[in-house]
Amino acid sequence: MPIRSAFGDAARNAARDLRRLPSQARKVAGKEVQERVAEPLATEVRQAYSSGSRMAQPLSAQVKTRVNAEPVISVGGARKLVSGGGSGRNLVYGLEFGSGTRPQRAERLIRNAARGRSSRGGSRTRRSTAQFAGEGGHYIFGTFSREAERTYDRWLGVLGVVLEEWEQSRG
Numbered sequence: 568m569p570i571r572s573a574f575g576d577a578a579r580n581a582a583r584d585l586r587r588l589p590s591q592a593r594k595v596a597g598k599e600v601q602e603r604v605a606e607p608l609a610t611e612v613r614q615a616y617s618s619g620s621r622m623a624q625p626l627s628a629q630v631k632t633r634v635n636a637e638p639v640i641s642v643g644g645a646r647k648l649v650s651g652g653g654s655g656r657n658l659v660y661g662l663e664f665g666s667g668t669r670p671q672r673a674e675r676l677i678r679n680a681a682r683g684r685s686s687r688g689g690s691r692t693r694r695s696t697a698q699f700a701g702e703g704g705h706y707i708f709g710t711f712s713r714e715a716e717r718t719y720d721r722w723l724g725v726l727g728v729v730l731e732e733w734e735q736s737r738g
Contacts, residue, residue: 597635599728600638603725606632608718611714613628
């Protein structure tokens, strides 16, 4: 079984079991998981962005963690980060998926003509970050792939300690 599939199955089972815990235990686990699991993973993603292309560097400040019993990391946001009005969300999708690799001009001309719109702009907006994806792309996916096993082990370790402490405090 591939590691991603095993990781996904184990994570789903653990998340299901976590939802069955009392809310107070989930809050305690959430703080510990954020500090010991999500934050180190977010640091790895920040480093990947800061050492990446010039389009990726503004995103290093946009990586955040949330308090949750599962490691939660958010990247991007609606705030404009680069000249031209590109938001963090636009940059994330463009850098991870390439923002289109082939011109869409013919399709767009036909579609816009049918709607009675001007066709100015062509494919330029569809390929804006494709030039930056190349070798340095897949910042989030690459980091998660490299860190999946270590993150899962850390997460289980933290949850084990938190749940033991929770049981001792109740009994």
